[in-house]
Amino acid sequence: MRHSVEFAADLAAVRPDLSPGYAAALPGARAAVMGRLWRGLLCEPLPGLGERVATGGNVRVRLADGRDLTGPARLPYDLAGEPVLRLDGVAYADPAGLLVALGLPGSEGLVDDLDNSVASMALSRAGAASPVREPGPEHHEQSVVDGHPYHPGCRNRPGVSVAEQLAYMPEHRPVVALDLVSVPAAECLVTGPWPGSLMDGDRLLLPVHPWQTRHVLPELGVRPYATGVLPCHPLMSVRTLAPLDGGPHLKTAFTARMTSGVRDISPGSVRDCVPLSDLLTTLSARLGGRPRIARYLSGAAAAVHGEHTADLSVMLREPTPRRPGRTVLPVAALAVPPAGDGTAFPLAGLIGTARHEAAREWLAAFADVAMAAALGLLALGVALEAHGQNLLVVLDRRGAPVELVYRDLADVRISPARLARNGFGRPPVSARLLSDDPEVLHAKLFGSLVGTTFGSLVSLLGQGDRTSESRLWAVVAAAARRAFDALPDTADVRADRDALFGERIRVKAHLLARLAGAPPGDSWTTLPNPLTQGASWALAHAQ
Template identity: 35%
Template sequence: MITTAAAVSPPDTHRPDRDNKHVPTPTADPAGTRTQLADLRPDLLTGYDTALPGAHAAILARLLLALEHEPLPGLQTRHHHNGRTHLRFTHTTVTYPTTAATPFTEPPAGLTVLVDGLDMTDPAALTAQLWPGSALRTEIANSVANLALARAANPTPAVMATPHEPGRIEQLLVDGHPLHPCCRTRTGMTVADLLAYAPEHHPTFPLRRLRVPPNRWYGTANPILYAHPWQAAHLLDQHPWLTDDGPTTPVRPLMSLRTVAPIDGGPHIKTAVDIQMTSAIRTVSPAAVHNGPRLSAFLNRLTADLPLDVLTETEAGAAITDHGPDRHLAHLIRQAPPPGAIPLGVLATTPAILDTIDDPYTFFTDLTTVLFAPLATILNRGVALEAHGQNTLIVLSDGRPTRTVYRDLGGIRVHTDAGAPDLHGDLPTDDPAELRTKLAAAALATVARQTITALSHHHHAEPDRLWQLLATALHHTDPKLRTDPLPVKATTAMRLAADPLHDQWTHLPNPMAAFA
């Protein structure tokens, strides 16, 4: 449980030098990160320098995925010849090995593209060349630096975490989002912040309890805001009617950084943190505060006969400012997953976990039974769960999937005729295509592709055979899931757009179409 700890001052790591003349700059690029690291953790410098070329290549490869498939500004032509992709932008040409734009694989350090005939290895420099003046260059430079720092802090292969340490297994994921070039962007954080709060650095810390006047509180929870310590200091500065009620017992950050698990067990807390991670500032919307507890009860009834559990969002609350319930001063409390449940993103990227799988075809057949087929059944019932590698966990028994656990209701879609309670925000829809896209983009275009790639690399499984198993499992549902091109969110195009929160899509061939 989250409880109040003895009154101690919160770690002031986001202003470590406030009494000195120099304050470290947030969102550092690789050089700025190295400068800060020399002061904070000189023991990591050698590892950071060693990891940097691989981090450049990993982010560059994610950017090449966008160049290969997305509708990007300024792109005029795209063609392939002799194993190379040739792109013509308005004022620039880019050429690279087509195989470099292969998802879910680690590119070689030193991956190089030709830009107007000159070699280039830095994805931030490539971004600046293609889209001059775009803020995306800074985001990608920060992603490179933070990825190198994450790898420096985790130099040896991860081992299975004990299920008796809540949240530890989620910290096995080092590289972040498998497709997004901003996979490790943390806009607004210093290197000290990363070391203090980012899950890949394995910290523990207390949240702050901020008392809110009852007439300024919205939601089902008591009027006490659980605030991330990074957020708490400037909230107290901006809102003098908040009262600091001291720290909680220690918590451990999960894959999403702003969601935490108490180290002594109990419900998870999703906090608001004004930091851009991948594509968005991570706040808790008034709609999420309203919807979570109501929607949880509905989904538990909807899935009661399936091998899939939706974790209940038990309480939520937000402080009310001049703008109403404020997404920057909000939290949500969620049921913890069962001990040992493994996020699919961790499973697919951790050799120690993949080693526990005896037969990849048996494993994947079980996975279709407890994950993909239930997701399709829930879609038939009018709800599309956004089942990606962070939101979706698998319970294993002797290396075999036995049950799925789903969390985080903010990204789902619910048909207006599904019988759900009154919902706020963009969750309700009467468009079957929107529901199908939500499910297919997360579960099929991301989770299925990543898991099949992992099984083919680690266990030499035949991808076509695995896709056929999946097609068979989905035979009872909408045939478009098996035949239509797979939607993939065009994350780089969205970052470059005037409205970066408006969904854009690209589409890939559906490997199940051959078995439909």
């Protein structure tokens, strides 16, 4: 609980008016992170844990040393928090304290992650702005207060102080004024046409986040050319911002570890951004414009001591489309629980037993749009990282989904062999993005689309009613079958269908990835597949 105490002291100094709200938010933040931790302890192959046994609405996890951890039974896609878990009968309400008591091998760093995540989430909840009656795209972005729905480090922000969180984090709805750094154009790695408005003679003016200016540029021996000159709204990813006067979104380097990844921009990503945009736009056109791609327009990485650096890079991305009479928002914002008068919550009217049929109709419409786009691109050779931050949905005047937009392209996986079979050449991108292994492609897409995106929507709409949830999963499965039926009957499509409707799906193992000694990159686990077991699996776990 060290971070919670430190945050309280800092808040009393910089925003004492938020102190009561922060204290009130701490129990709920602990329960929210504990729920994510419990999910990981139940689902991931963690060292030091043995069998999991369900008994009378609870689950007992046997530790390697013979102790027992017990808590309520839950399904992997459940969103609810867990106020208390019991270790050998002793109640624990603090997730970091529980992890210390468990003593899992290599978990020391993860303990600090959980502690920081609780404190930051309580701060987010205490300082989150009220709903907006006529929200624009940036307001929907900023409505996602609790972060990733299943990651225990959902609000982990080490190295970002309380004052800086209030000044820069999207849920607080600040205006963040970016700085500019002047660097010789001849020494920069530049992809795409760099805008003339960010040039000064033969020098590039790179937008830089003010946190980066304060914490990282001094170590590089770099000083800003101008400070506070580009006022912007921060979006969900924190380091991507929308200028107040319009124009491209700016993805800046923010060299801190948030959730579990460091948010810099590698020179490889700068080099890849425009070719990736070209490839995905071309493939989307083959599919009739599904999904629409939010293209990267250009990118640049400055050189420091003769080498291009991830700490002084930026990419310019097409802004969120604005459609008359339509709402465009991240899918993650759909799964935000109602707050205040609920005006920033598009699905509020679909929750409750009296609305189950309407919820299924809405989900069917969204699933048709999402499955057609994602499975169509997979058949052509690209697996999307289709979670709720990367996916934008376009809603018509009635709130029905009509279009999907995909953004943040750097985590896709591309199969050169599939591209070739569909008449496309090998793209000039980094080798890390390329794989012909079907398991890699399927884990990338299905783990994010089914495991995170549809999991959170089904949990939100079903509200723990396992009968309703099983029917919602059947709706998603039916949309996937329709999408496959509309594709050519090729060996790739048949393999994709078999994998999507297999007994288990691979999803990211968030705890495992943060243990000491874990290999770099993603770690994985497998879960029962709700698309094939929704009716029996969800009902079997009914309380």
